[in-house]
Amino acid sequence: MSxxxxxxxxxPNCGKTALFNRLTGSRxxxxxxxxxxxxxxxxTLVTPGGKPxxxxxxxxxxxxxxxxxxxxxxxxxxxxxVNGEKQPDLIVCVVDATNLRLHLRFALxxxxxxxxxxxxLNMMDAAARRGxxxxxxxxAKRLGVPxxxxxxxxxxxxxxxxxxxxxxxxxxxxxxxxxxxxMHADVTRMLNDAVDVPRRTAAIDDRIDGVVLHPxxxxxxxxxxMFLMFQAVYAWATPFMDLIDAGVALVGxxxxxxxxxxxxxxxxxxxxxxxxxxxxxxLPQILILFLFILALEESGYLPRAAFLLDRFMAGAGLxxxxxxxxxxxxxxxxxxIMATRSIQDPRERLATILVAPLMTCSARLPVYAxxxxxxxxxxxxxxxxxxxxxxxxxxxxxxxxxxxxxxxFMSRFRGNAGExxxxxxxxxxxxxxxxxxLIGLVERGGIFLRRVGTIIxxxxxxxxxxxxxxAAPADAVRPxxxxxxxxxxxxWLLPFFAPLGFTWQxxxxxxxxxxxxxxxxxxxATVYALGAVDDxxxxxxxxxxxxxxxxxxxxxxxxxxxxxxxxxxxxxVIRRETNSWKMTGVAxxxxxxxxxxxxxxxxxxxxxxxx
Amino acid sequence: MHANAEFAIVALLVGGSLFWxxxxxxxxxxxxxxAAAGCxxxxxxxxxxTAVPRR
Numbered sequence: 001m002s003x004x005x006x007x008x009x010x011x012p013n014c015g016k017t018a019l020f021n022r023l024t025g026s027r028x029x030x031x032x033x034x035x036x037x038x039x040x041x042x043x044t045l046v047t048p049g050g051k052p053x054x055x056x057x058x059x060x061x062x063x064x065x066x067x068x069x070x071x072x073x074x075x076x077x078x079x080x081x082v083n084g085e086k087q088p089d090l091i092v093c094v095v096d097a098t099n100l101r102l103h104l105r106f107a108l109x110x111x112x113x114x115x116x117x118x119x120x121l122n123m124m125d126a127a128a129r130r131g132x133x134x135x136x137x138x139x140a141k142r143l144g145v146p147x148x149x150x151x152x153x154x155x156x157x158x159x160x161x162x163x164x165x166x167x168x169x170x171x172x173x174x175x176x177x178x179x180x181x182x183m184h185a186d187v188t189r190m191l192n193d194a195v196d197v198p199r200r201t202a203a204i205d206d207r208i209d210g211v212v213l214h215p216x217x218x219x220x221x222x223x224x225x226m227f228l229m230f231q232a233v234y235a236w237a238t239p240f241m242d243l244i245d246a247g248v249a250l251v252g253x254x255x256x257x258x259x260x261x262x263x264x265x266x267x268x269x270x271x272x273x274x275x276x277x278x279x280x281x282x283l284p285q286i287l288i289l290f291l292f293i294l295a296l297e298e299s300g301y302l303p304r305a306a307f308l309l310d311r312f313m314a315g316a317g318l319x320x321x322x323x324x325x326x327x328x329x330x331x332x333x334x335x336x337i338m339a340t341r342s343i344q345d346p347r348e349r350l351a352t353i354l355v356a357p358l359m360t361c362s363a364r365l366p367v368y369a370x371x372x373x374x375x376x377x378x379x380x381x382x383x384x385x386x387x388x389x390x391x392x393x394x395x396x397x398x399x400x401x402x403x404x405x406x407x408x409f410m411s412r413f414r415g416n417a418g419e420x421x422x423x424x425x426x427x428x429x430x431x432x433x434x435x436x437x438l439i440g441l442v443e444r445g446g447i448f449l450r451r452v453g454t455i456i457x458x459x460x461x462x463x464x465x466x467x468x469x470x471a472a473p474a475d476a477v478r479p480x481x482x483x484x485x486x487x488x489x490x491x492w493l494l495p496f497f498a499p500l501g502f503t504w505q506x507x508x509x510x511x512x513x514x515x516x517x518x519x520x521x522x523x524x525a526t527v528y529a530l531g532a533v534d535d536x537x538x539x540x541x542x543x544x545x546x547x548x549x550x551x552x553x554x555x556x557x558x559x560x561x562x563x564x565x566x567x568x569x570x571x572x573v574i575r576r577e578t579n580s581w582k583m584t585g586v587a588x589x590x591x592x593x594x595x596x597x598x599x600x601x602x603x604x605x606x607x608x609x610x611x
Numbered sequence: 612m613h614a615n616a617e618f619a620i621v622a623l624l625v626g627g628s629l630f631w632x633x634x635x636x637x638x639x640x641x642x643x644x645x646a647a648a649g650c651x652x653x654x655x656x657x658x659x660x661t662a663v664p665r666r
Contacts, residue, residue, distance in 0.1 A: 262614070262617055263617060263618070263621050264617040264620055264621055267621055267624065454631070454635075455635075457628070458627070458628035458629075458631045458632050459628070459632065461624050461625055461628040462625065462628050462629060462632060465625045515632070515635075568636075568639060569639065572639050572640075
C-alpha cells in the first residue's frame with residue numbers, strides 16, 4: 001500500500017502539534033501560545049485500516065501570503081515548492097473550534113490552493129464546555145470539503161480523523177478564487193449558518209482577563225507568579241537534593257572501599273563521581289522550575305504576560321513578538337534564537353537574537369544554586385520569604401533588566417524601525433493537562449541526564465586527566481594539581497580574571513564550562529576533589545568553596561554568569577541564524593565585556609562594602 | 612587489579628572522551644557554517660523544536 005503524505009496546517013495555537021503527537025506517538029513540545037513550531041516536523045503512523053501515513057506538522061500561519069520565515073515554510077510545503085519534500089496528497093487544516101472566526105478564514109485560504117483537504121475541528125471538548133454548538137455537516141457543505149471533529153488531548157479524540165484517512169482522499173473544492181473581503185463575508189455567513197456561540201462562556205475568560213490584563217494588578221500578579229516560582233525552587237527541592245547527595249556519597253564510599261589506590265580510583269572518585277555528582281544534584285530544582293513554566297504555558301497565561309509586557313518591551317525597542325523567543329531562552333537560548341524566525345522585522349529579529357543569551361537558561365541554575373547555597377544563608381525574610389529564593393529571583397530579574405537595557409541601547413543605533421503593532425491571539429484559559437506537563441517534565445529530565453552523559457561525563461574525564469598529569473615533582477611544595485596541565489592553564493588565565501577576584505581553580509573550571517554552563521560545577525568539583533588532602537574534604541563542594549572564596553568572589557562569579565557567553569551551542573546558533581560571523585563576533589565581544597565589567601564592579605563594590 | 616589493566620581502562624575512558632568531544636565540536640562547527648541547513652535535530656540544546664533534520 002502506498003504511503004499517504006499528509007500535511008497538518010492551521011493558525012498558530014490550534015493544537016496541530018498536540019494532534020501530531022497524538023497521531024504519531026511523538027513527544028514534540030506543546031504549549032498554549034502561538035509560535036511554538038518554527039520548522040516543520042515529520043512522523044509516521046499506520047491507520048486502523050493499515051494505511052501507512054507520512055505526517056508533516058508545519059509551523060502555524062495566520063495567512064499563506066505572509067513574509068515571515070516560518071509561515072513561508074508552510075506555504076512552500078503545501079505548494080510542493082520545497083526541494084526533497086513531496087507535495088502532500090492531503091492537507092489537514094486544523095482549526096480551533098472555540099475560535100472559528102479567525103481560523104476559518106485561514107481554512108478558506110488553504111482551500112484556494114486547490115489541493116485535497118479536510119478541515120479538522122479541534123478542541124471540541126473546550127467548545128462543548130463553552131456551549132458552542134457546531135453543525136458539522138452544514139459547515140462541511142458550506143466549505144465544500146469534509147469536516148471532522150477531534151480532541152487532540154484525548155486518546156479517543158482522534159478516531160474520526162483516523163477513519164477519514166482510511167477512506168479515499170477527499171475531493172478538491174472547485175470554485176472561483178475569493179478576495180479577502182469575500183472570505184471575510186463567507187466566514188460570517190458560515191458562522192451564522194452552522195455555529196451557535198453563546199456569549200456567557202467567553203465572559204469567564206473576560207472576567208479573568210479583567211484582572212490578569214489589568215495594567216497594575218496584572219503586573220503584580222506576574223511578579224507574584226515569578227516570585228512564587230523561585231521560592232518553590234528552593235523550598236520544595238531540598239529533600240530530593242539530599243536524597244541524591246546521599247546516593248552519590250554512597251557510590252563514592254563504595255568505590256573508595258572497593259578499589260585500591262591508583263589512577264583508576266582517582267578517575268572514578270575524584271573525576272567522575274565528584275564531577276557528575278556535583279551537577280546531578282540540581283535535577284530536582286530544574287524540574288520544579290519547569291513544572292511551573294510548563295503549567296503556565298499550558299494554561300494560556302503566557303500570551304497574556306506577553307501582552308502585559310509589550311509596553312515595556314516597546315520602551316526597549318522590542319515588541320511583544322520578541323516575548324516568546326525570549327521566554328524560550330529561559331529554557332535554552334538555542335531554541336529561543338531559532339524562535340526569532342517568527343519576527344518579521346529583521347532589525348527587531350537581530351536585536352532579539354543578540355539579547356536572547358542574556359535570559360537565564362536552565363544550565364545556569366546549577367551554577368547559581370551552588371553559589372547561593374555556599375554564600376547565602378538559608379533564612380527567612382520578613383517571616384515569609386526564603387532569602388536564597390529571593391537572591392535567585394534577583395538574578396533572573398537582573399538578567400531581564402539587562403536584556404531590556406541592551407535592546408534599548410541597540411535601538412538607538414538602528415534608527416526608526418517604524419510602527420510594528422503587536423497582534424497577539426489570546427487563547428482560552430484551560431487547566432494544564434497533567435499528561436502534557438508530565439511529558440514535558442520527563443523530557444526536561446531526560447535532556448538534563450543526556451547532557452550529563454554526553455557532555456559533562458566526557459568533559460569531566462578530560463579535565464581529570466588534565467588536572468592529574470604531569471605529576472608533581474618530587475620536591476613539590478604546592479598541591480600536585482598546580483603542576484598539572486589544568487593548573488598551568490588556570491595560572492595562565494589568572495591575570496585576566498584576577499581583577500574579578502577569581503581563583504586559579506575558577507579559571508580552570510571556566511574553560512570546560514564553555515561546552516555547557518553546568519559543566520563548570522562538575523569541573524569545579526573535580527578540581528577541588530583532586531586538590532583535597534583526603535576524601536572527606538572532597539565530599540561537599542559547597543562547604544569547600546564557602547571556606548576558600550570570599551563573598552566578593554562568589555558574587556562576582558554570579559555576575560559573570562549573568563552575562564558571559566559561556567556556551568558554544570549558543571554562539572553556533574547565533575552564527576547560523578544571523579548568517580554572519582561579524583554579528584556573532586559582536587555578540588561574543590559585547591557579552592564578554594559586559595560580564596567582565598559587571599563582575600569587576602560587583603567584586604570591587606562588595607569588597608568596599610565589606611571593609 | 613593489575614596495573615596494566617587499570618591503565619588500559621583509564622586510557623580508554625580518556626581517549627574515548629577526547630574523541631567524543633572532538634566529534635561534537637566538529638559537528639557544531641559544520642552546523643554553524645551551514646546557514647541553510649536549519650536545525651540538525653541534535654537535541655543537544657535542551658528543547659529542540661525539530662524532530663527530524665531538514666533536507
